[in-house]
Amino acid sequence: MSLLDKPVRLGPNGRPVRPFVMPASFTGKLNVWRYLLMRRGLQIGILLLFLGTVRAGWEIAGRPVLSGNLSSSELFGLVPMADPFAVLQIMLTGNLPLREVLLGAALILAIYGLLGARTWCAWVCPVNMVTDLAAWLRRRLGITDMFHLSRNIRYIVLALTLILSVFTGVAAFEWISPIGMLHRELIFGIGLGWTAVLGVFLFDLFVLRNGWCGHLCPLGAFYAIVGRLAQVRVRFDTPTCTHCGECARVCPEPQVLNLRDAATHGMIASGECSNCGRCITVCPEDTLHFDLRHHIDVAQHPVNPEHHQRRAA
């Protein structure tokens, strides 16, 4: 054994730390990209259903497939769906909307409450495609942040949205939302909304990593709060983790990958996790998996003695 050999770094579990290596084979790559491809399929598919319904009049058994947009919609002319955050803002203006939209908002809240609320952000929101592109380019080009900004700013923006809705009598975020501008104009016709989306893209690319989705967006903040008890979570199997850090490198919300917290809860518990699944596919140790919260029994992962002491006490 030569002294020039790099010493093998060992993880806290005593196993050697291995880097993530992108598989050479196409099927291997597809496997790494599986959640990415599913997310893009869902994001684009939903937009296509809206577009086909309003532009081409898509119908099944005489019923419009999906009319409206991501603010409020109707599936087959029967099932109402609505953005609960938009409905909350409308209610704060002092107006009680019709039962239809209240039911729709309740349905969406229940769906995301179960799925993991910020699942919206990674799997449905069209701005995610823009900001993911910016994040990918920024990694490629090696662009660094212009300044540091607390990720908690979004909760201030959330509070402002609610306060301004009360005082201006209009749904404050809905009037400036680049999310709304993007899906509305993709579905109902292009205007100048793309400039706002371009602004988000440039901000994310040149100014601040994950600037919009990870720091400012009040809708993401709303869902992060709503999603605290969400069912679908990323399970964390402590014994296999070598603390290699590959997951945090790809995560758009790296603060949720606090490994001590993850060991304590046996999962990524933070509501700020958007269930995008990036970490799962890059983990070289197969430590991370989607699972249901009530399946995740911390006792099955008895690694963090501190936690068990606390539990016993």
Next chain:
Amino acid sequence: MNGQTKISRRNFFARLGQGAALAASGGLVWLYLLKQQARASPYAIRPPGARDEADFHARCIKCGQCVDACPYDTLALATADDAIPIGTPWFAPRDVPCYMCADIPCVAACPTGALDPALDNINDARMGLAVIDIENCLSWQGLRCEVCYRECPLQEKAITIEHHPRRVSKHAMFVPLVHSNACTGCGICEKACPTEMAAIRVLHPELVQGQIGEHYRLGWTIDTPISQDFKAGDGVTETDRPATGLDYLNEGTP
């Protein structure tokens, strides 16, 4: 140790102050944007049943289900380059007017009630008010145009033809007259008007409609039939009638 907590407490309050200042400054800019946008065009022509502009703004969720529901592609959602609050539905009657569907599908589709579901008869809709530019209206030039009158879905109610008798060296004229108590603002007249730029236009009533004021007591209106029994003061009931001068002057005297 004690010193350290003091510094961190000071830091904490400094951070709190910074956060509050950020929220306040951002909030003020945001407030300004919202107020400016809400004023962008308070006189947009809205779909039938739209509540008054402030209530409409508060309720509209900008989902476009009314646009989907409209069978004539009349409605559009305002984009960022229209001078109309962003994402809200509107229409330009000269391009495509409202054809006044009896079942009012746009109102039925509205999930928030920004379009008032209480509107059950499309003839009660008040999307705007047709206004005639008499300098450019063909009928007012003495031609027998009357296209707006012929096309009006509430012919003889919303638009009538009035006869202006011949005067020396002038044609007799048959001119259209719009009645605000029946005009829905559908804009079919504006669409049909044959002049290069429409001489009849649908505008928001607040832009054009005056108000006499309740203190005027009209003893006679244009509808009062003229008969032998006509007396000054007809149309005013006895209880409305103010006290006569003598009574008034002697009021309160024993």
